[in-house]
Amino acid sequence: MAHDLPFSSDDITQALHRARDPRTGLSLAQEGTIQACTLDGGRLVLTLAVPRESAQALAALCPDAARQVETLPGVKSASIVLTAHRPAGAPASAPPPGGAPGGAGSAARGGAGNAGGGHRPLGGTAQQGPILAGVKTVIAVASGKGGVGKSTTAVNLAVGLGMEGLKTGLMDADIHGPSLHRMLGANARPDVVDGVLQPVAAWGITAMSLGMLVDEKAAMIWRGPMVMGAVNQLLGDVNWGTLDVLVVDLPPGTGDAQLTLTQKVPLAGAVIVSTPQDIALIDARRAVSMFEKLQIPVLGLVENMSYFCCPNCGHNTELFGHGGARQEAQTLGVPFLGEVPLLADIRASGDAGVPVVIGAPESEGGKAWRRIAHTVAQAVRAMHRA
Numbered sequence: 001m002a003h004d005l006p007f008s009s010d011d012i013t014q015a016l017h018r019a020r021d022p023r024t025g026l027s028l029a030q031e032g033t034i035q036a037c038t039l040d041g042g043r044l045v046l047t048l049a050v051p052r053e054s055a056q057a058l059a060a061l062c063p064d065a066a067r068q069v070e071t072l073p074g075v076k077s078a079s080i081v082l083t084a085h086r087p088a089g090a091p092a093s094a095p096p097p098g099g100a101p102g103g104a105g106s107a108a109r110g111g112a113g114n115a116g117g118g119h120r121p122l123g124g125t126a127q128q129g130p131i132l133a134g135v136k137t138v139i140a141v142a143s144g145k146g147g148v149g150k151s152t153t154a155v156n157l158a159v160g161l162g163m164e165g166l167k168t169g170l171m172d173a174d175i176h177g178p179s180l181h182r183m184l185g186a187n188a189r190p191d192v193v194d195g196v197l198q199p200v201a202a203w204g205i206t207a208m209s210l211g212m213l214v215d216e217k218a219a220m221i222w223r224g225p226m227v228m229g230a231v232n233q234l235l236g237d238v239n240w241g242t243l244d245v246l247v248v249d250l251p252p253g254t255g256d257a258q259l260t261l262t263q264k265v266p267l268a269g270a271v272i273v274s275t276p277q278d279i280a281l282i283d284a285r286r287a288v289s290m291f292e293k294l295q296i297p298v299l300g301l302v303e304n305m306s307y308f309c310c311p312n313c314g315h316n317t318e319l320f321g322h323g324g325a326r327q328e329a330q331t332l333g334v335p336f337l338g339e340v341p342l343l344a345d346i347r348a349s350g351d352a353g354v355p356v357v358i359g360a361p362e363s364e365g366g367k368a369w370r371r372i373a374h375t376v377a378q379a380v381r382a383m384h385r386a
């Protein structure tokens with residue numbers, strides 16, 4: 001809890017108490033622990049940790065609880081975000097000392113206030129509305145392990161989908177290491193119109209990354225609730241407009257943070273990136289199994305850094321082995337989307353902010369990602385028809 005709020009943690013607890021389940025008498029005050037509370041331009045974001053087992057039941061109380069919290073001084077709109085990390089039986093209602101920043105900096109003030117929705121919500125707001133209302137399909141790019149080229153794939157896939165004629169957005173949910181803005185060369189601060197963030201246009205798509213809003217080093221040390229606050233803002237406070245597809249770059253791994261995030265974003269499918277190495281494939285398997293448990297279709301596996309293509313003699317060297325992801329995809333029964341070589345040009349194009357599908361569309365890397373984008377575009381179109 002920040003010390004400069006015009007109300008106390010007791011005031012919050014009392015407000016939460018007033019929103020009870022008429023059947024069970026349960027309230028968020030009994031079950032939740034205040035993790036963070038921020039007030040910015042009248043917009044309050046309250047993050048509560050709740051026992052995993054009762055998260056769904058408690059989520060239903062969020063809209064009413066948010067209305068009660070909105071009666072507190074200085075609060076114009078309230079969002080309540082539930083994180084379900086706390087094991088059952090741990091002590092409740094003990095706010096941690098000191099303030100905690102929540103959300104994506106202070107760029108979006110008085111936004112639509114619809115964070116916390118989604119088709120499997122864990123949170124809610126007073127003005128609960130459909131999140132990403134104008135977005136037809138949301139797909140994630142994920143990896144079980146860091147450094148395998150997930151963000152590079154997300155950028156080239158999104159721009160490739162744009163080249164396929166789909167109106168595409170790209171959201172950087174890799175909160176701890178946002179890099180998409182650099183890979184797109186979109187380093188300018190986004191505009192805020194009527195309190196709503198405007199995504200930045202680049203290479204035929206629109207994009208929003210936390211890296212456009214806050215210092216990257218600051219984001220790296222954020223803990224779970226702050227990450228969720230930031231993701232809520234990227235989902236709810238950004239004017240994504242109408243899109244055929246929104247590509248979401250997830251943080252690497254399959255831990256609690258990824259699981260919560262995956263439940264928060266209304267995903268229609270996921271693309272998983274791996275290198276051919278055994279160790280990366282073990283992690284890719286975990287990622288596939290996480291999406292399967294959540295009943296989110298895996299659109300396919302991409303093998304990145306498949307082989308090194310020597311720019312001088314054209315000889316291919318299989319640095320990390322070869323074909324592992326294709327075989328793994330077969331074993332797991334998910335589509336194999338293609339191989340992308342390890343190329344100095346791909347690294348350089350990422351650093352220069354020009355995705356390789358734009359800068360060198362006929363190169364090995366450019367062609368590989370365009371083929372992958374073509375296959376994913378077909379899958380997305382099939383979803384639209386279904």
Ligand SMILES: Nc1ncnc2c1ncn2[C@@H]1O[C@H](COP(=O)(O)OP(=O)(O)OP(=O)(O)O)[C@@H](O)[C@H]1O
Nearest residue numbers: 146147148149150151152252341342343346347350
């Ligand atoms: N096929 C490739 N050839 C050459 N360099 C690549 C290739 N794919 C990715 N890279 C480079 O590898 C580095 C890591 O890539 P990237 O940031 O996309 O990985 P990541 O999986 O998103 O990592 P993390 O999630 O840990 O941030 C970047 O410098 C990127 O330019």
